[in-house]
Amino acid sequence: MLADVSTAAEPPRRASEAASHPVAVLTLVAHPHLARVGERLVLEDLLAGQEWVLSRNAPDFTPASSAFGAPLGDPFLSRKPFLRFNRTDAGIRVSVGPEGKCTSDGLPLGDAREWSLEEVRAGIPLELAGRLALLLHLSDPKSTSARSLPGMVGESVGLRRVRKDIERVADLDLSVLIRGETGTGKELVAQALHQQSPRAKKPFLSINLGAIPKELAAAELFGAAKGAFTGAHQARDGFFRAAQGGTLFLDEIGEASAEIQVMLLRVLETGELFPVGASTPVRADVRLVAATDADLDTHIRDGRFKAPLLHRLAGYEIQLPPLRERREDIAPLFLHFAREALESIGESHRLTPGDPYQEPWLPPALAIRLLRHSWPGNIRQLRNVARQLVVGSRGQPRLELGPRLAQELEPPLPRARPPAPESPDAEPVARRKSTDVTEPELLEALRAQDWDVKRAADHLGIPRSSIYNLIERSPVIRLAGDLSVEELTRCFHECQGDLDAMVRRLEVSRRALSRRIKELGLG
Structure with missing residues (x-):
């Protein structure tokens, strides 16, 4: 999620920049107290050789919005240290004490197990006593998050970058191109850009170009004069004029026809548009935000998209990461969607602490299964799965994975x-x-x-x-x-x-x- 997603490698870092090295983090992905999902423990200096130990009573895990936290606290965990984390030449070693019971991907850790830093970077799930689940992963302490934005749940480096990009460009009157796979939240980013801009009190219109019949697209977007075509008994304003003073979000911009591309380019270059059948231009005071999951560079090479339009649309580019590349955000996102579903069916009590000896409502094995899924539909698919799980388990003491969902969440077969x-x-x-x-x-x-x-x-x-x-x-x-x-x-x-x-x-x-x-x- 980046300005032209451009990059550069720095020359050797100065001493003041040493803190930019990654740090190891433990993120709670399942806990008997559901609201604690997403809390984090930063294992400071673990990669520099410091040892960390974990017990029921220490150390504290903290939510992203607070400097204060609490230990794991589950009565089924030992008061004595039961997990140790050490840096090795190859990566990170996790050692299990006699009081501990820990598995990863369903396999017991035995006395100890070691993972390379590349494996840790991808995320290592740890299930504790069948009660809690943690994700061991790497993060970047220099990737400080911009201010929280509605609906943008998570603390991954990728999402922090998106927030920072929004903060960087929201108050500028630049067109923005949002790239990302389907279901990654492109409209949410467009809304955030609008809400953080000086145009926030003006209209925000979201239009999916792929859903508009090509023969109607010009009139729908730019308006039409009376009598411009059969059935045009009165003048039509169009989406640009309906969004006057505000923001127009055009999703699936790669689906725009050649005619629409030419008309969009004119609006972006001159600030004026011609309604269909009109001879007088109309001034358009609209900020344009476009989005696509298509490879527009390939479209340009194939002659399906105009390079000048891409350059105009991409006054600033924001790249959204797919969900499979921000695994530490999956559990907090699931909790967010589960909360919405629980409130809709009147079972919000699941979110409040109950008997600490009860079986967890979110089984840690299920949470880990969610982490390991590839999520081809990204956040949209996760929202749907959360809703189905909550509604399908209505009145049950814990979430149950039905046959259809179990099949959907099976690890994908390797493809050529x-x-x-x-x-x-x-x-x-x-x-x-x-x-x-x-x-x-x-x-x-x-x-x-x-x-x-x-x-x-x-x-x-x-x-x-x-x-x-x-x-x-x-x-x-x-x-x-x-x-x-x-x-x-x-x-x-x-x-x-x-x-x-x-x-x-x-x-x-x-x-x-x-x-x-x-x-x-x-x-």
């Missing part, structure tokens, strides 16, 4: 991956998981491809959306948008405006650097 597109500079690479890509390998690929993110993704054999997430989580890669004006200006003059030289020095994608230079009026 298509080969990466051929490039003249590299042999085709078989598609693979982004979690298999190490940080040195990521940096090497970006440098070898002159910081062209798409070519680097093809070279590594991973989707472009996944390389963005890897970049976000890397402690040594920054966004081009994070470059200070002073640094960028100095580099511009020292390199005499040579874009290639600037790319080599700053290690920033050419496309993003060019945009920053234009924004600052340097070139």
Whole structure:
């Protein structure tokens, strides 16, 4: 979720920047007291060699909105330390004491088990005594969250980046392009942009271009003069004029016809539109936010989308991560949707503490199953699953997974991956998981491809959306948008405006650097 999702690797860090290294975190994904789901324990300095121990009474897990927390506190857990976390040469070792009972993915840990940092980065579920579940993962302490926004639940690095992007651009009168898979919450981001903008008290209209018949799209968007076509017995305003002074959100912008693309480009370039059948232009005071789950760059190469329109739409780009790449947010999101469903059926008491010896309403094994699912439908699918689980278990002491949901949440079978597109500079690479890509390998690929993110993704054999997430989580890669004006200006003059030289020095994608230079009026 990024401005042109551009990136750069920094030169060696200064001492003041040392805190940017990732830290290990334990996130509660299941607890007998349901409202505690999502609380976190940051294992400070674990990766630097400090040992951490876990017991019923210490240390404290804290919610994101508070500096105060509480220990695990479940009476079935031991008062004595039952889990130890240590850094090893290979990664992180979790040791189980005699008083502890811990499993991961259904397998007992025995006395101890070790995971590589790459495995921890992807998330390790830990089930405690059949009562609680934790997710051991890595986070970036430098990725501080912007202010909380309605509906944006979670504390993953990716979501924090989205919040920061919204905060960065909301008050500017720029068009914004939101990219992300279906169901990742693109309309929610558009609403947040509107609510945080000076236009907040004006209309917000959300239009799905894929749902409008192509022959009606022009009149629906731009309006029509009386008599412009058969049946036009009176003038029609259209969505642009209905959103006057406010924000117009166009979802599935990749579905726009060639005619609509031309008309949109005119509005963005001149601020004027011509209603269908009219000869006089109408002034349009509308902020345009567009969204797509399509690869518009491929559409441009295929002649299905106009490059100038993409450049106009993407005054700023925000990339939304898929749910499978923000696993620490799955449990808090599930709780959020479960709360809505519980309130609708009158069972809100599930959210308040009851008998501490009762069986948990959210079984930890089910919570871990939710974590491990790939969520092809992303947040929209999770909301639907939460509703079905809550309603299907109505009146029961715990959530029950029915046959249909059990089948839906089965781990997906491995599928043959298509080969990466051929490039003249590299042999085709078989598609693979982004979690298999190490940080040195990521940096090497970006440098070898002159910081062209798409070519680097093809070279590594991973989707472009996944390389963005890897970049976000890397402690040594920054966004081009994070470059200070002073640094960028100095580099511009020292390199005499040579874009290639600037790319080599700053290690920033050419496309993003060019945009920053234009924004600052340097070139």
